[in-house]
Amino acid sequence: MAVMSVDRRAGYWDREKETMSEVARRRYQDAWVRALVRHAWDKAPGVRRRMEAAGLGPGAIRGVEDLARLPVMKKHNLPDLQKADPPFGGFCTVPMDKIRRIFVSPGPILEPLGPEFGGFHAETGMYAGGFRRGDIVLNTYAYHLTPAAHLIDEALALIGCTVVPTGVGNTDTQVLMARTLGATGYVGTPSFLMTILKRAAEMGGGRLPIQVAQVGAEPFPESMRRTFQEEYGIIARQGFGTADLGMIAYECGEARGMHLVEDVVLQVCDPQSGEPLADGQLGEMVATVRHETYPMIRFGTGDLTVVDGSPCPCGRTSARMLGWRGRADEVTKVRGMFIHPRQVDETVARAGITASRAQAVVTRAGHEDELTLRVELPAGADTAAATAALAGATRDVMKLRVRVEVVPAGAIPEGAKKVDDQRKWD
Numbered sequence: 061m062a063v064m065s066v067d068r069r070a071g072y073w074d075r076e077k078e079t080m081s082e083v084a085r086r087r088y089q090d091a092w093v094r095a096l097v098r099h100a101w102d103k104a105p106g107v108r109r110r111m112e113a114a115g116l117g118p119g120a121i122r123g124v125e126d127l128a129r130l131p132v133m134k135k136h137n138l139p140d141l142q143k144a145d146p147p148f149g150g151f152c153t154v155p156m157d158k159i160r161r162i163f164v165s166p167g168p169i170l171e172p173l174g175p176e177f178g179g180f181h182a183e184t185g186m187y188a189g190g191f192r193r194g195d196i197v198l199n200t201y202a203y204h205l206t207p208a209a210h211l212i213d214e215a216l217a218l219i220g221c222t223v224v225p226t227g228v229g230n231t232d233t234q235v236l237m238a239r240t241l242g243a244t245g246y247v248g249t250p251s252f253l254m255t256i257l258k259r260a261a262e263m264g265g266g267r268l269p270i271q272v273a274q275v276g277a278e279p280f281p282e283s284m285r286r287t288f289q290e291e292y293g294i295i296a297r298q299g300f301g302t303a304d305l306g307m308i309a310y311e312c313g314e315a316r317g318m319h320l321v322e323d324v325v326l327q328v329c330d331p332q333s334g335e336p337l338a339d340g341q342l343g344e345m346v347a348t349v350r351h352e353t354y355p356m357i358r359f360g361t362g363d364l365t366v367v368d369g370s371p372c373p374c375g376r377t378s379a380r381m382l383g384w385r386g387r388a389d390e391v392t393k394v395r396g397m398f399i400h401p402r403q404v405d406e407t408v409a410r411a412g413i414t415a416s417r418a419q420a421v422v423t424r425a426g427h428e429d430e431l432t433l434r435v436e437l438p439a440g441a442d443t444a445a446a447t448a449a450l451a452g453a454t455r456d457v458m459k460l461r462v463r464v465e466v467v468p469a470g471a472i473p474e475g476a477k478k479v480d481d482q483r484k485w486d
């Protein structure tokens with residue numbers, strides 16, 4: 061079988077959109093946000109109810125800036141909203157005979173797919189990740205209930221790829237199909253790709269022809285990315301999406317954060333007040349997605365992230381989402397910044413320290429929050445060097461000043477909270 065030889069890093073799916081200036085992007089997003097909200101007011105009674113409850117009229121949202129006037133709709137409230145106004149909570153803008161598919165997510169939450177064809181922006185991300193016309197792709201996401209497999213399927217069709225809808229599991233069949241068809245692409249979880257590659261090695265017959273992979277739905281460690289690249293010659297990039305929103309962010313060739321698609325406005329917000337936060341701060345993902353059938357406007361996913369607006373060498377001008385950083389209901393606010401339990405271990409790892417246990421303790425002295433990072437170091441470790449490294453790492457990861465307290469092994473009890481909030485508010 062001929063080996064497919066293409067430049068998987070060059071080019072854009074939609075150069076004009078992906079490289080537009082900040083001013084042009086703002087104008088573009090203002091226009092579609094204004095039109096989408098107006099359309100939703102007319103056709104989606106659920107959206108109109110939310111706007112009326114906030115005292116807003118049909119023309120109140122004139123662009124991105126005005127979105128913050130609308131309170132966040134939390135994802136965890138969707139099952140109740142849909143139950144109260146079945147089947148879609150009043151958020152669907154078209155009659156049932158215009159709906160091609162209805163997906164079912166845990167909750168249950170129902171998601172209608174209307175007449176629009178397309179991958180909900182997944183084609184932009186798949187192209188940036190290296191998929192090209194002529195690729196033969198194993199799509200290993202589940203084709204039942206949830207939308208991921210179908211959206212990716214349509215995105216691949218737009219790019220001009222051939223899809224093999226292998227779905228979940230059946231490792232031996234996946235290997236066999238990759239060999240028989242000369243599959244050059246893979247879509248699915250990174251761990252399942254690893255399983256397939258290892259199984260192929262056991263079955264014999266040399267390396268699989270897979271050259272490019274789009275992975276998601278679980279954490280993707282850099283060590284695993286390197287293994288795919290160095291041992292198997294596979295370019296692997298991740299995308300971020302949810303059932304309600306489609307794919308909203310994707311990695312380019314640089315793989316330093318996930319570019320936000322132009323047809324989504326992602327605001328990183330205070331999980332309690334819903335106020336948008338400045339670039340670089342940890343907060344809840346609140347998305348507004350240009351989806352005429354099922355407009356999700358100021359939709360709070362309950363997930364935390366950080367967005368980086370600095371330029372990317374790939375030439376795309378959108379900001380990048382720096383990965384999933386935990387659940388919004390697990391955060392603690394310290395001096396106006398949110399910290400999440402995961403950041404404690406991240407800080408220790410960033411400092412390059414081997415600690416048996418670590419914990420952040422929040423206390424209050426007068427009117428000031430105090431943050432103490434308690435870290436167990438092994439006997440004989442260089443305490444001064446570790447303290448300096450930890451203080452620096454805390455500023456990088458949590459954007460906060462911290463007092464570092466090195467404690468002997470065993471001082472932090474097993475099962476202790478990662479973030480122990482000891483403040484009293486009486």
Ligand SMILES: [Zn+2]
Pocket residue numbers: 312313314315319372373374375376
């Ligand atoms: Zn980039």
